[in-house]
Amino acid sequence: MLPMSMVRDDLLRLTPSGLFCELGGFFVDPWGPVAKAVITHAHADHARRGSAEYLTTHSGKPVLQTRMGPNATIQSIAFGEQITLGEVRVSLHPAGHILGSAQVRIEHRGEVWVVSGDYKVAPDHLVEPFELVPCNTFITESTFGLPIYRWRPQAELYAEINAWWRENQSQGKTSLIHGYSLGKAQRILAGLDRTIGPIYCHASVAVCNRDYAAGGVVLEGWRMLSEAPPRCDWSRAIIVTPPQAHGGDTPHRYGETSSGFCSGWMTTRGIRRRESIDRGFPLSDHADWPELTSTILATGAERVYVTHGSTATLVRWLTERGLDARPLRTQYGDEGTADDAVAVEPGAGAN
Amino acid sequence: MEAFVRLFVALDATTKTQEKLAALVDWFSRSSASDAAWSLFFLSGRKLPQLVPAKRLRALASTLAEISPWLFEEAYAAVGDLAETVALLLPTDLVEPAEQSPPKAASGGLWSVDHGPLPPDSGLAAWVDAYLQPLRGADEATQFRLLKRAWSQLDPTGRFVWNKLLTGGFRVGVSQSLVTRAVAEASGLPVDLVAHRLMGEWRPTAEFYARLVSTEGDQVDAARPYPFALAQSLVPPGSGAPDTLFPSAIGQLPGRPEDYLAEWKWDGLRAQLVRRSGAPLLWSRGDELLTDRFPELDSAARKLPEGTVLDGELIAWRDGQVLPFTLLQKRIMRKTLSRSILAEVPCSFVAFDLLEHNGIDWRSRPLRERRAALEQLLTAPQAERNAASEQAPAQSSTIRIAEAFYGKSPSELTALRAESRERGVEGLMLKRLDAPYCAGREEAGWWKWKVDPYTVDAVLVAAQVGHGRRANLFTDYTFAIWEGETLVPFAKAYSGLTDAELKEIDALVRQSTVDKFGPVRSVTPQLVFELAFENLQRSSRHKSGIAVRFPRILRRRTDKSIRDADTLERVLALLPSLSSAAVPSRERGETISRQRTFAWAEPNPEAGDAR
Ligand SMILES: [Zn+2]
Ligand SMILES: [Zn+2]
Numbered sequence: 001m002l003p004m005s006m007v008r009d010d011l012l013r014l015t016p017s018g019l020f021c022e023l024g025g026f027f028v029d030p031w032g033p034v035a036k037a038v039i040t041h042a043h044a045d046h047a048r049r050g051s052a053e054y055l056t057t058h059s060g061k062p063v064l065q066t067r068m069g070p071n072a073t074i075q076s077i078a079f080g081e082q083i084t085l086g087e088v089r090v091s092l093h094p095a096g097h098i099l100g101s102a103q104v105r106i107e108h109r110g111e112v113w114v115v116s117g118d119y120k121v122a123p124d125h126l127v128e129p130f131e132l133v134p135c136n137t138f139i140t141e142s143t144f145g146l147p148i149y150r151w152r153p154q155a156e157l158y159a160e161i162n163a164w165w166r167e168n169q170s171q172g173k174t175s176l177i178h179g180y181s182l183g184k185a186q187r188i189l190a191g192l193d194r195t196i197g198p199i200y201c202h203a204s205v206a207v208c209n210r211d212y213a214a215g216g217v218v219l220e221g222w223r224m225l226s227e228a229p230p231r232c233d234w235s236r237a238i239i240v241t242p243p244q245a246h247g248g249d250t251p252h253r254y255g256e257t258s259s260g261f262c263s264g265w266m267t268t269r270g271i272r273r274r275e276s277i278d279r280g281f282p283l284s285d286h287a288d289w290p291e292l293t294s295t296i297l298a299t300g301a302e303r304v305y306v307t308h309g310s311t312a313t314l315v316r317w318l319t320e321r322g323l324d325a326r327p328l329r330t331q332y333g334d335e336g337t338a339d340d341a342v343a344v345e346p347g348a349g350a351n
Numbered sequence: 352m353e354a355f356v357r358l359f360v361a362l363d364a365t366t367k368t369q370e371k372l373a374a375l376v377d378w379f380s381r382s383s384a385s386d387a388a389w390s391l392f393f394l395s396g397r398k399l400p401q402l403v404p405a406k407r408l409r410a411l412a413s414t415l416a417e418i419s420p421w422l423f424e425e426a427y428a429a430v431g432d433l434a435e436t437v438a439l440l441l442p443t444d445l446v447e448p449a450e451q452s453p454p455k456a457a458s459g460g461l462w463s464v465d466h467g468p469l470p471p472d473s474g475l476a477a478w479v480d481a482y483l484q485p486l487r488g489a490d491e492a493t494q495f496r497l498l499k500r501a502w503s504q505l506d507p508t509g510r511f512v513w514n515k516l517l518t519g520g521f522r523v524g525v526s527q528s529l530v531t532r533a534v535a536e537a538s539g540l541p542v543d544l545v546a547h548r549l550m551g552e553w554r555p556t557a558e559f560y561a562r563l564v565s566t567e568g569d570q571v572d573a574a575r576p577y578p579f580a581l582a583q584s585l586v587p588p589g590s591g592a593p594d595t596l597f598p599s600a601i602g603q604l605p606g607r608p609e610d611y612l613a614e615w616k617w618d619g620l621r622a623q624l625v626r627r628s629g630a631p632l633l634w635s636r637g638d639e640l641l642t643d644r645f646p647e648l649d650s651a652a653r654k655l656p657e658g659t660v661l662d663g664e665l666i667a668w669r670d671g672q673v674l675p676f677t678l679l680q681k682r683i684m685r686k687t688l689s690r691s692i693l694a695e696v697p698c699s700f701v702a703f704d705l706l707e708h709n710g711i712d713w714r715s716r717p718l719r720e721r722r723a724a725l726e727q728l729l730t731a732p733q734a735e736r737n738a739a740s741e742q743a744p745a746q747s748s749t750i751r752i753a754e755a756f757y758g759k760s761p762s763e764l765t766a767l768r769a770e771s772r773e774r775g776v777e778g779l780m781l782k783r784l785d786a787p788y789c790a791g792r793e794e795a796g797w798w799k800w801k802v803d804p805y806t807v808d809a810v811l812v813a814a815q816v817g818h819g820r821r822a823n824l825f826t827d828y829t830f831a832i833w834e835g836e837t838l839v840p841f842a843k844a845y846s847g848l849t850d851a852e853l854k855e856i857d858a859l860v861r862q863s864t865v866d867k868f869g870p871v872r873s874v875t876p877q878l879v880f881e882l883a884f885e886n887l888q889r890s891s892r893h894k895s896g897i898a899v900r901f902p903r904i905l906r907r908r909t910d911k912s913i914r915d916a917d918t919l920e921r922v923l924a925l926l927p928s929l930s931s932a933a934v935p936s937r938e939r940g941e942t943i944s945r946q947r948t949f950a951w952a953e954p955n956p957e958a959g960d961a962r
Binding site for chain 2: 274276
């Protein structure tokens with residue numbers, strides 16, 4: 001894979017620390033410590049500690065602050081608000097991925113570049129819905145860049161999760177539902193039917209819930225695991241917990257359990273079985289294949305850099321449609337399908 | 352069909368045997384006989400002969416999904432399963448194609464191609480009759496219409512299940528014995544009886560199922576073999592335990608040495624010889640009728656008294672020696688048995704157990720008694736018959752009794768086992784003399800104590816993405832050893848590593864990829880693994896000059912650099928000398944994987960070794 005070319009008028013180029021906008025004097029989602037970092041969202045593969053100043057959206061700030069530490073300097077702007085950095089104009093636009101997640105729009109003398117970060121097009125009624133931003137050059141993720149990924153409607157998946165919870169209850173099993181603490185867990189929470197039984201959240205999920213509340217999205221009707229009554233009837237409960245907590249270390253105190261996993265990767269049986277979980281729910285915070293392909297075409301971009309997932313596949317598909325598409329090697333994820341498998345691994349980033 | 356899909360979902364949703372059993376019992380209790388029969392057919396891993404060529408199926412799916420063939424292949428590589436890939440790619444709103452011709456009256460209850468769509472809630476058997484069976488031999492257009500019609504009425508899960516029935520390989524993590532238990536429980540019959548009635552050949556019809564669950568009598572079709580007893584390994588498979596552990600492994604067997612009988616573990620094909628009324632029959636463990644493949648057994652089998660069932664091993668045997676398994680395999684692959692192959696690879700049946708004697712089921716008697724009767728049956732009368740007959744006694748019978756060793760001490764057994772390679776056997780079998788003949792592995796009281804595998808330190812040079820649970824991960828490896836300054840690929844291995852190790856190696860493969868050839872990636876040689884092989888043979892057909900059998904990965908040798916990997920020279924030196932007169936020179940070293948090529952190989956892959 002070739003690095004991004006270094007033509008003079010490129011608004012962004014790849015450096016060892018990440019995507020750099022020379023004219024603006026800032027980086028987008030850098031993986032090394034830099035002076036100025038514009039952050040699309042707070043997931044670990046996009047936001048890293050150590051930079052001097054961060055810029056993000058208002059609603060994304062609380063989560064970012066938690067993750068970058070209390071001493072990190074974070075400025076925030078509103079979605080759509082235009083600011084000038086060096087010689088370029090910068091604005092942030094909803095990416096629909098998690099609360100406050102943004103696409104970064106960079107404009108210089110009529111030339112527009114957009115960095116998508118991670119994005120999801122279908123609205124989930126929880127976070128700011130995705131906005132299509134026309135541009136000349138689009139840097140897109142491709143996590144689920146294969147036509148096998150076509151998400152089912154969120155309502156259908158919620159119904160399935162709730163039915164599974166009920167079924168577990170009737171069999172006296174505690175429901176353990178796994179999802180990434182930031183973003184996915186809140187979507188799960190939003191879909192759980194409070195009338196079924198009590199909802200408990202793992203501590204790392206609870207932290208993100210509070211950051212969501214600070215960002216303007218309040219989720220109610222749940223308790224921290226540590227707040228459970230002494231003789232809790234776990235078999236009626238559902239526990240929302242990150243993937244780390246799944247595996248051999250399920251505490252015995254929950255009695256017999258059934259585990260579910262919410263991730264786009266749950267589309268394929270092979271991965272479901274590999275993760276040894278009882279049920280997989282393909283609830284994703286990323287664009288599926290139809291969303292990826294239609295969004296890219298709809299931006300009107302003549303040049304597309306593809307990163308983060310099935311890079312080669314999407315590049316070929318776009319090239320076949322006459323676009324100037326190129327792979328971009330970032331550290332948001334390596335090229336190839338297996339990083340995808342790694343992404344369901346504990347802490348490996350967004351899923 | 353919908354109900355069968357629900358059964359699949361229930362089986363797939365749990366890893367717990369009890370829950371799977373409950374779902375199966377429920378299914379068999381509710382299903383019609385014809386649906387039950389077809390489900391039994393698919394659940395026990397049987398498949399219809401190829402209905403639609405995989406290439407055509409891919410083409411149709413790509414067309415319907417409106418994607419290029421290369422993109423289909425990418426998707427397939429990521430999913431690792433054709434049936435699933437197709438199910439995931441088909442458009443959700445697949446419209447049922449317009450009626451081509453008006454419905455005709457059903458004849459003989461069969462749905463013909465021209466009938467209107469079958470409702471999704473019709474039974475499995477009706478679906479198989481309407482959409483699966485008519486595919487065979489149909490032209491492309493008809494196949495497309497039938498497939499599209501079936502798909503258009505199913506949800507994605509239903510399509511996946513359907514595609515599995517279509518492509519074969521419908522496996523949902525249920526073993527044959529679990530299915531048997533479920534039928535027994537649903538019908539209130541003893542498990543043994545159901546298992547026995549399920550042996551041999553049967554067609555998935557309502558009549559068959561009705562007979563299967565009939566409470567009348569316990570008579571079993573005269574052709575049926577008994578469920579085979581299986582052995583446990585003395586050494587856990589894959590453990591690669593060093594030699595010194597083996598004596599203690601024997602020491603751990605319950606009881607005293609006098610409680611056991613030892614036999615050679617033959618490297619052949621397990622079979623039952625059923626001699627009831629009529630012509631003798633030879634059954635493989637995979638329910639394949641082998642009688643016609645072994646004509647030389649016929650006359651010897653006819654000399655057995657009626658009402659005899661023997662358990663034993665078919666082996667290639669000439670001039671008092673067992674021939675390599677590869678020769679037996681080669682003979683079996685032949686469509687017709689020429690006189691020359693019969694002369695080149697003559698076969699014998701080595702009997703080691705007597706299951707039915709004088710028409711009476713002897714399985715509940717202890718091995719001690721069965722063995723005594725077997726000796727009576729095969730040794731004494733045979734000698735008498737031979738003596739009495741005019742024929743030259745030099746031509747000994749093609750049914751011979753397995754050599755038995757009684758009351759050997761662990762050290763004597765260890766010494767015996769050490770002779771295995773030389774004798775062309777796989778090791779020893781140890782059987783409890785007081786045990787009845789039981790189907791299944793745990794109950795039988797049989798242990799196999801195989802000869803130590805060959806081990807080789809080899810370098811990982813290429814990798815390919817796996818399938819099923821390993822889809823998306825580079826888990827299928829090619830290994831090489833040194834020939835001078837070159838690394839020569841000599842073995843592929845898939846098994847032996849834990850999931851965590853697989854993931855780690857997957858990441859290393861990605862980092863060190865040098866080149867891609869289709870799904871294969873060549874990598875910078877840097878990782879050394881210790882591999883184990885059941886067998887190694889010289890082969891002119893392989894680049895390395897070595898054919899390997901049943902390779903598995905023992906462990907990664909992080910302590911070794913690629914320079915420390917084995918050389919071809921050293922590996923060749925491991926092999927037994929080629930002086931064995933029994934092996935015709937041009938046949939030496941022909942190796943084809945037994946699992947892949949044997950049509951009657953055990954349908955359940957977990958079962959692995961045949962005994
Ligand atoms: Zn993310
Ligand atoms: Zn990401």
